Amino acid sequence: MTQYTLGLTRLLGHGRAFSQVLRVPKPAAGAGFTYTNDGYYWEAIDTVAFQLVTSNGVANRQVTLSILDGGGVALATLPSASVQTASLAWQYTWSTEFSNFNTVVALAVTAPLPYVLLEPSFSIKVAVGAVDSGDQISNIRLHAQRFVTGNEGYLLGVYDETDPQFQEWVRARAVVS
Numbered sequence: 001m002t003q004y005t006l007g008l009t010r011l012l013g014h015g016r017a018f019s020q021v022l023r024v025p026k027p028a029a030g031a032g033f034t035y036t037n038d039g040y041y042w043e044a045i046d047t048v049a050f051q052l053v054t055s056n057g058v059a060n061r062q063v064t065l066s067i068l069d070g071g072g073v074a075l076a077t078l079p080s081a082s083v084q085t086a087s088l089a090w091q092y093t094w095s096t097e098f099s100n101f102n103t104v105v106a107l108a109v110t111a112p113l114p115y116v117l118l119e120p121s122f123s124i125k126v127a128v129g130a131v132d133s134g135d136q137i138s139n140i141r142l143h144a145q146r147f148v149t150g151n152e153g154y155l156l157g158v159y160d161e162t163d164p165q166f167q168e169w170v171r172a173r174a175v176v177s
Contacts, residue, residue: 024140030133032126039120041146049093049141055134056087062129070121
């Protein structure tokens, strides 16, 4: 088995990793969304971003982001800075790069995201309080640093070049150890 090492992608590293934008399918109208780690990687989530478009039926939606362990128990719940009123399109962004508590500027809500390493089966859940059946969440993006675990686990910082989970661009940038 040939193994390669990848460069560290953050100052506080947990082995070797690569960055990836994770897309979450658009949920049904009137619903939040959940992203669950599928178990192929441990994931350090850097950013969670999405747009919420509210209908004109109900006022004052409150958005929360929760980080859940494998049993569905909340490890952290992070509310947005403000309630969103009816008939608006707001962009929400939680990021590890933000240091201000919660900020609302124009139609954008930004908030800090604590450094969390999502183990397999851990999840991120976004819920909207007082949601209306016409409200719609879209453009969901999670930026993650993905750390290889594989089905049986790998030594810290290495992976098998034949692993189908890795895309060609990752292999092309690998340095032979």
